[in-house]
Amino acid sequence: MLIRESKWQYELRLAQCVQIKPKKYYTYVQSKEALRDCIGPLITGAPAVIMDDQGKADALAGHFSSVHRTDDGLPRILERGSSPSEIEKIQLSEEIVHQHLEGLEVHEAAGPDEIHPANNKAITDILAGLVYKLYKVLLYQGVLLRDWKVSAVVAVRKGGA
Incomplete structure (x- = not known):
């Protein structure tokens, strides 16, 4: 009963101020149309x-x-292959990885790994060393994670005014 009464009072106030605020009245009327x-x-x-x-x-x-991903529950398979010459020329250090992790925008959305940048940034000191060591081992062994190899770079179009 309370909802019905408050709706009636709201509509009564709208009708009383139709001369003063016609836009508010017509917005309400249009919202009730099919x-x-x-x-x-x-x-x-x-x-x-x-x-x-x-x-x-x-x-x-x-x-x-x-757009939607499905998890098949299977572990990701490592693919073995030879490194192109461009990869061997990459100069990387723990400091460079640390700088990139520090530069993460904490207000951005999570990436394809579904880990929010704020979480990564909070543990930058720990992550930088681990990511650097992982990359060096994988490069030395000639192994590349499938997620790193297969990727789609797509422009994200934003709508709006």
Whole structure:
């Protein structure tokens, strides 16, 4: 009963101040209207236009399914191979790794490893040595983690004004 009464009082106040604040009144009225179909016809890779809601849902689900990762529960496999000459020329030190970890933006989103930069930055002193040693061992053995080898660099388009 309390919700119904407070809604009635709110609508009464809106009606009383319609002359003073018409924008507030019409915003409320428009919010109560039925929703319109916001997604227009979709054109898929094949020269076909999708008009029905189920077809649109399937097309959008197929398009955005590549965004979500699934964990198969299997350990990541190391791939053995020869190092290209460019990799052998890389000069790396524990100080350089430490500087890069210190430069992490703590307000950015987590990366593909799903570890937030704020967590990495908090343990920079420990991580720098470990990452440096891991890299040196893997480079010496000619082993490259699959996650490091297979990557997709994609531009992130931000919407808005």
